[in-house]
Amino acid sequence: MSSNPKDTFQWVDPKVRYPGAPPYLIGLPKGEGFNWFKILWFDLTALKSALILIVTQLFHVLGYISRTKVEFKGVADFGLGVILAGADYWEKVTDLSQFFKWPFLPKPLIADLWEEDVEFGRQFLQGLNPVLMRKCQAEDIAVGSKFPVTEEHLKHYLGDNFSLQSALDQGKLYLVDYEIFDDIIDANQEDQLGRYTSSPLCLFYLNEQEQLLPVAIKVKQKHDQIKDSYPEIFTPKSSKVEWKAAKLAVSATDIAYQGIIAHLLDTHLVIEVCTVSTYRTLSPDHILYQLLKPHFFNTLAINYMARSTFLGRGGFFDSTGALGYTSSNELLSRAYWGKGLSTDYQGEPWEFYKKALPYSLESRDVKDLPNYYYKDDALLMWDATKEYVSDVIKNHYKDDQAVENDDQLQAWKNELISPDAGTIQGLLPPEKASQLTGKLNNVDDLIEIVTIMIFLATTQHAAVNFGQYDYGAWVANMPFALYKPFSSLYTVNTEEEREEILLKWLPGRQQTIKQIVLVKVLTILPPITSKSLLTLPNPFKQEEDKQAFKDFKKQLKEIESQLKERNKKLKQEGKTPYVYLQPSRIPQSIAI
Secondary structure (H helix, E strand, C coil), X not given: CCCCHHXXXXXXXXXXXXXXXXXXXXXXCCCCCCCHHHHHHHHHHHHHHHHHHHHHHXXXXXXXXXHHCCCCCCHHHHCHHHHCHHHHCCCCHHHHHHHHCECCECCCCCCCXXXXXXXXXXXXXXXXXXXXXXXXXXXXXXXXXXXXXXHHHXXXXXXXXXXXXXXXXXXXEEEEECHHHCCCCCHHHHHHHCCECCCCEEEEEECCXXXXXXXXXXXXXXXXXXCCCCCCCECCCCCHHHHHHHHHHHHHHHHHXXXXXXXXXXXXXXXXXXXXXXXXXXXXXXXXXXXXXXXXXXXXXXHHHHHHHHHCCCCHHHHCCCXXXXXXXXXXXXXXCCECCCCCCECCCCCHHHHCHHHHHHHHCCCCCCCCHHHHHXXXXXXXXXXXXXXHHHHHCCCHHHHHCCHHHHHHHHHHHCCCCCCCCCCCCHHHCHHHHCCCCXXXXXXXXXXXXXXXXXXXXXXXXXXXXXXXXXXXXXXCCECCCHHHHHCCCCHHHHHHHHHHHCXXXXXXXXXXXXXXXXXXXXXXXXXXXXXXCCCCCCHHHHHHHHHHHHHHHHHHHHHHHHHHHHHHCCCCCCCCCCHHHCECCCCC
């Protein structure tokens, strides 16, 4: 390895970069890869999961042959894929349970609850993608808006005394909006892909029991009264199958958002930019290097693997995801660069400062939302992380001048934001932009930047990664893709026929096996993938920094105890515990 870190850690040429992606590292330098034990554990987990599921499927196929009296009349009949195509379909949703009769693959957390409206709402606060919910404003649902929900839509469900204005005034209405999926793929591309997407909006109502209930869904941003064969807005008073279908359209879009934006982009890819920038500009004895390095462990390795496994042609997004190769990269570009690759989409680019947890909660106006355990637990972790970062940084930067005079720190900042290097936009808010064009010169702003980095690499990644088995292994709850267009529900007339159509929306049994194996591997917890925050060794050389780390660990232990007590009480009350942000379950870095 070269002694010059800029030779070892080189940015990929933008001309050969994956379309839509932020900058990343060329190759994988020696010493940055996984150790043999971790590779073996990954492979064994995937192999064991796959074998269990394949054996289960084999039993199903044998039963299918017996039930349907398949006959093999000649050599030509051994096109088994054609003969046994029907064996890949689900006959009923409960058949999913066949895959979860083994101790190694326990039945997912929500398998028995997933169809309930209360559970659907809970998942947006405590589930796999708890970062999109925001308070609804009057203009979001006004007449003439793209989501014109009226009192009449909701009275049928919430009662004749329901007042839309009163609900808005009391802050009882919340919204998720997948506008970023609008026109991301055209109908011809969908037909060629055989997978179909939506760009839904979903309105929620916070009831007297402090339950968040879905009350209205629009499955497309732009509903065409002539072309679209289905209603513009669905409510719980729509037919049972229509309401189930509308919720499924939301869930499938939500897991696509989680996979490409909330998980891959907002944690993995952005933290790689931070990692490479740090390694290229800071010496190992620099305090920021010591502070950040533990939270970059194995990130380059997991991302190197992810780019070929997920982003490339024939990768997971291409073969199994809702959008395929081209539109997955389109979504990535929309989310990071704020513009489309193959469409005329124009939106807001990704900005670093907006990923501070307090900013996110404030901008979505959800700080007072009850039972939002992601918010509660993440705030505890944010505060503890910021206090730790502050203690360490103030040990070394006694005033703003010390920040300004640190040439390595200035090079680090410039590497992060340079259009020829890290490309990070919005490292600081607009009113502080002079520190980006000039020199970073404020201790508190440095603390904020470093806190966001560590928070994204630890707490935020844990929040959007480790629920994947609980919520995604039961594919009827969050399928990676839907295999029929929404309009297919309206090619038949009876509820029974529509139920059959809805089953064919879901991934078949073979694609389900892929989804289960993936989410099983991606949710391997510490200590296999890395240390947890509770077991992380002290990374510092100086005594005052070591003490700051000890104080941080003490706070984490207190948070662990507090959350375990809360979760124990929830379990006793028959409610679902929220465990993903217990410090013992938060890895030190993005290493899976």
